[in-house]
Amino acid sequence: MEEINLVKDIFFSPSKAVSKKDKKIEEAKKGWDKSGEDTRKRMVDAKSFRKAGTKVVDASDCVALLEAVLRPGDRVYIEGDNQKQADFLAACLTKLDKTKVNNLHMLQSALALSDHLKVFEKGIATKVDFCYSGPVASELATMVMEGKINIGAIHTYVELLCRMYLDLIPKVSLVAANAADKNGNLYTGFNTEETPAVVEASKFRNGIVIAQVNEVVDKVPRVDIPAEWVDFVIATDEPYYIEPLFTRDPGLITESQIFIAMLSLVGIYDKYKIKTLNHGIGFNTAAVELLLPTFGEEMGMKGNICSHWALNPHPTMIPAIETGWVKTMMPFGSEVGMENYLMTKPDIFPVGPDGTMRSNRVMAQLAGHYAIDAFFGSTLQIDQYGNSAAATAGRIPGFGGAPNMACNAPGRRHPSPGWLQASKEDGMRKDLIGPIDRGRKLVVQMVETFGEGMSPVFVEKLDAFELQKQAKFAIPPVMIYADNLTHIVTEEGIAYLHKCKTLKERMDAICAIAGYTPLGMKAEESKTKKLRKDGIVSLPEDLNLSFNDAKRSKLAAKSMADLVRWSDGLYEAPTRFRNW
Amino acid sequence: MEEINLVKDIFFSPSKAVSKKDKKIEEAKKGWDKSGEDTRKRMVDAKSFRKAGTKVVDASDCVALLEAVLRPGDRVYIEGDNQKQADFLAACLTKLDKTKVNNLHMLQSALALSDHLKVFEKGIATKVDFCYSGPVASELATMVMEGKINIGAIHTYVELLCRMYLDLIPKVSLVAANAADKNGNLYTGFNTEETPAVVEASKFRNGIVIAQVNEVVDKVPRVDIPAEWVDFVIATDEPYYIEPLFTRDPGLITESQIFIAMLSLVGIYDKYKIKTLNHGIGFNTAAVELLLPTFGEEMGMKGNICSHWALNPHPTMIPAIETGWVKTMMPFGSEVGMENYLMTKPDIFPVGPDGTMRSNRVMAQLAGHYAIDAFFGSTLQIDQYGNSAAATAGRIPGFGGAPNMACNAPGRRHPSPGWLQASKEDGMRKDLIGPIDRGRKLVVQMVETFGEGMSPVFVEKLDAFELQKQAKFAIPPVMIYADNLTHIVTEEGIAYLHKCKTLKERMDAICAIAGYTPLGMKAEESKTKKLRKDGIVSLPEDLNLSFNDAKRSKLAAKSMADLVRWSDGLYEAPTRFRNW
Structure with missing residues (x-):
């Protein structure tokens, strides 16, 4: 038996390891270091x-x-x-x-x-x-x-x-x-x-x-x-x-997207006092980012929402940063052209002693899972139960970071107002765990009822099933499961899905905001009326908002050139986004 | 406006940054580097x-x-x-x-x-x-x-x-x-x-x-x-x-704990072919670790289960490692006295070019959340719905790593047999997301029906509620919520809780294996019979196991000295665990 102080030796100062022990370790290693021998x-x-x-x-x-x-x-x-x-x-x-x-x-x-x-x-x-x-x-x-x-x-x-x-x-x-x-x-x-x-x-x-x-x-x-x-x-x-993956040209944001952003700001961000959050990629969330310094400020939301972000440095965040909305941002990676700008904001971004930023995908994703109150994103298809997917027949786009951020974090334990409220409103909680209060992350899909090429976003069955067959996957590639989704926002209104007590009620709530898609056509006025009364569906009028107010003039930046101006020339937009 | 090639300069070689730009950045930084000025x-x-x-x-x-x-x-x-x-x-x-x-x-x-x-x-x-x-x-x-x-x-x-x-x-x-x-x-x-x-x-x-x-x-x-x-x-x-936090003396493992370990091995580990896993701290899981080279081998489980571990280097794992059960282990930290032994096993542990191990709490916890099929642990109290807690009135022990590992990972997407099977059996899945196949982590509590001081583990209401009041917490400190728990194993049998279709059915299943605790006394024979028939409850006889087979002689190591012997003297047990 070795002397006990050898443990201390090896543990506290391996550089001083005793040679007799070294030999014993080398001997014992044989057969258990095949990977090392191979290397x-x-x-x-x-x-x-x-x-x-x-x-x-x-x-x-x-x-x-x-x-x-x-x-x-x-x-x-x-x-x-x-x-x-x-x-x-x-x-x-x-x-x-x-x-x-x-x-x-x-x-x-x-x-x-x-x-x-x-x-x-x-x-x-x-x-x-x-x-x-x-x-x-x-x-x-x-x-x-x-x-x-x-x-x-x-x-x-x-x-x-x-x-x-x-x-x-x-x-x-x-x-x-x-x-x-x-x-x-x-x-x-x-x-x-x-x-x-x-x-x-x-x-x-x-x-x-x-x-x-x-x-x-x-x-x-x-x-x-x-x-x-x-x-x-x-x-x-x-x-x-x-790849400048997270750059969106404000010039391409539509009034419909602005309207969805306004509904979301009033009916979700502000209602749940969402301070810590992540945004997916897309024009809907870019619209929110550009409405903060204008519409958000007018509505008195500043200081109450959107202060801490797990987010890549989106150029569309520049106006919100410049107007003091953002306290910290934790990036997964960087964004092409944002480098000079980031160097000037050490209070907000993780800038090192050398003056440049260090991103960290692992810690930002962890923050996106555990530290944020809400995820806001978009998708190609949502089924009648509320499951969503970006996979369609003949295309395997994969998942990226969404499943990690756009799901509840069952391991989270620190409370915040929005997280507690979402669980308090949860219509199924008591059937799952009995009469116990807990918390829940907000997972929000912001979609126009018809997507690219006028294909309906709301469908009875996801194309992911077809892809599953084609590619022989064990299960269909679903991006966000229905029981993790809390809200859907369309130009028709907001469905507070987590409030539903049954799957059937949730299906009705989805139909109520699915517009003229086949699913939307199934909506019944009497049911929608009851859902509005129960606070499960909010139409724009319930939030005192009208499509007429959704003007591009409300965007803090209307073009890439505007973003560059906001940054005082520090943001250097990639060539493909420059038309000046 | 700066030249576009400046972006490339700063991005690709900040060491070559142009001084004019440097000045501009320093100027723009003012007011946005308060933390830096302070430091x-x-x-x-x-x-x-x-x-x-x-x-x-x-x-x-x-x-x-x-x-x-x-x-x-x-x-x-x-x-x-x-x-x-x-x-x-x-x-x-x-x-x-x-x-x-x-x-x-x-x-x-x-x-x-x-x-x-x-x-x-x-x-x-x-x-x-x-x-x-x-x-x-x-x-x-x-x-x-x-x-x-x-x-x-x-x-x-x-x-x-x-x-x-x-x-x-x-x-x-x-x-x-x-x-x-x-x-x-x-x-x-x-x-x-x-x-x-x-x-x-x-x-x-x-x-x-x-x-x-x-x-x-x-x-x-x-x-x-x-x-x-x-x-x-x-x-x-x-x-x-x-602190040697993860060291358990095999000499203190009881036959009751061995029996629970045997039930778990047959009714869960082997049934779901659990290859990737984490064990909590405790004698129940230590018993499993020491049964692998004996009972596990006899039952033909080797190669089918327990090959990849997110785990600190438990000394009680030494016999399983030495007998070739373990392919890899990813540790959160180390364990006092295991250092020499770890150095001899680079194929299993993350040993660096310097010959010593590097643990990583973040990546091991991530593996414990996302990469493993099952968590097996223990607790002080389980309520009638299946919620469990280690907090009692007058004690705030905190959570540690359990909430992260002992919860389902809703963001996980890679399939494995056990993960698919647990979801296939899920009695509530269709009510939550419709008829869609997915996966689910196994979260298993292994407890004797009466814990330390003969206090019942199964209770109507958790003491955590009392503590919540005392400490004015927003919500009671629950370690694992009922809807994340899939199985409870006691000396009475196994409850496959995830199979239950309703909360009521789950409550009956818990009573069925709660022994002579107040909750257990509520069990009704006719209900238990039906639950057994439906595969929701398995009594020892259903698994062809008898308490008479649960002998300490089955443990691969019966004492700390045995563990040291298994390691050929490389494991150097801390003094407090040594009686030789």
């Missing part, structure tokens, strides 16, 4: 690509490096992130010799680039676990049906990330950063996103980490990922690709 | 305590340093973690001059040390947001009722951590690490826990970070937290305090 073998060849005394590898050696570190059947993460893309590494993957490297199991938050699919077309990879695939949703569906891609599962972001620590550990991780020094310290800039979480998942399981960087520098502005966690860095000719 | 003022005095050219401060200067950086009303995090404690810093806090520093708002995962309470007794702090307070539950309740402590809220761990990024940002963070170098790079050893997450929350919001370390070294074994994120390091005479 060390791969590294023998791979290390030869490093420039002497550094972790730097020439971009021209990248394909050969990948062939040295990869083995058939490996689980490989590629960043494939929500916004930034390790696009150079993705391109290199497509160039691998399929006879050497094949059957890879890819892990990636986003399938976004054509190279992501090409890896499968070429047979280099066969299986994927992912979260979001909006940009290639149709192509992905086709390849799944042709048997070219085997989907492990579709996840919400943090779900996939935490599985990388448990049952989907990546052997090799291919990531992107802004800069590295020659030792491998990484600087991720504003788009830190999920890179540190993934690098840790790999490196502390004997994995191999390869980073493409925009430049190798003598000293990184700050260390986002320590050198020992990174094996290879490759400076690329072109900076990594990044 | 820089505090740092002027505080920096004088640093030894020249380092971030090292003498332990004897710590009180003065704290008085220099703290201001009345500050929000202050102290580590106050689940296991490791920044105990030196906690002691220093109690020594502050109350006329200079008072009214602090403390954030801490755990209230565990008497010094944590002393800070309030002395009036230096007045408010606390926390998660767990088991060791001081009675004292805390008394102080709350005497008005000496104002509780902001009680949280589950990740809930508090993510609020530190949104609406509870700490101005000053007081943390503990194993070692630091003179620049401030921190090595956290096996007990990394939540330290990196908290340091980031502070430092990227203009906060101040002070770390107590067991030693200052020339070079840390690995960088867990980069130097720029840390302002001061203080080497202490004594290593930080750490």
